[in-house]
Amino acid sequence: MESTHGKESCGYCHENEISGGCEMCRPCTSVTECPCIGSPRPCSTGVQCVNLPSNSHKCLSCPPGFQDSGGSCVDIDECEEFTPCYQPLGIVCTNDVLGVDLVLTATLATLLKE
Numbered sequence: 001m002e003s004t005h006g007k008e009s010c011g012y013c014h015e016n017e018i019s020g021g022c023e024m025c026r027p028c029t030s031v032t033e034c035p036c037i038g039s040p041r042p043c044s045t046g047v048q049c050v051n052l053p054s055n056s057h058k059c060l061s062c063p064p065g066f067q068d069s070g071g072s073c074v075d076i077d078e079c080e081e082f083t084p085c086y087q088p089l090g091i092v093c094t095n096d097v098l099g100v101d102l103v104l105t106a107t108l109a110t111l112l113k114e
Contacts, residue, residue, distance in 0.1 A: 010022040012048065012050045012060070013025035013050065013051065015034075015036040015037060015048070015049050015050075015051070016028055016034065016036075016037050017034075017051070018033060018034050018051040018052075018053075020053050028051065032055055033051070033055055034051040034057075035049075035051065035055065035056065035057040036049035036050065036051050036057050037051075042057055042059065043057070043059035043060075044059070044062070044072045044073040045073070046062065046063045046066065046073055047059050047060055047061070047062055047063070047073055048060040065078075075095070077095045078095055079094065079095040080095070
């Protein structure tokens with residue numbers, strides 16, 4: 001649950017804290033109690049790990065632009081999904097971890113200037 005200090009509603013605690021429900025978060029005392037602070041980390045990079053009562057944890061959703069693939073977050077290749085739409089327009093799509101970069105080909109850029 002989110003640290004409730006100065007707040008009026010529940011949410012998730014930080015990875016180095018634990019809560020038994022909608023109560024104040026408290027610091028973890030061990031990796032056994034809080035698997036999220038262990039090494040290696042139980043959740044994929046970029047995914048929030050939440051310590052749960054009974055020495056367990058929960059991995060939250062993958063961040064935007066990523067999808068779950070067997071417990072790991074993998075980059076969604078937006079170019080794979082959308083390139084067929086861009087190719088006739090002369091646009092080159094390059095996938096990166098922040099999304100996509102679209103680059104006009106020289107032919108299309110020339111046509112747009114006219």
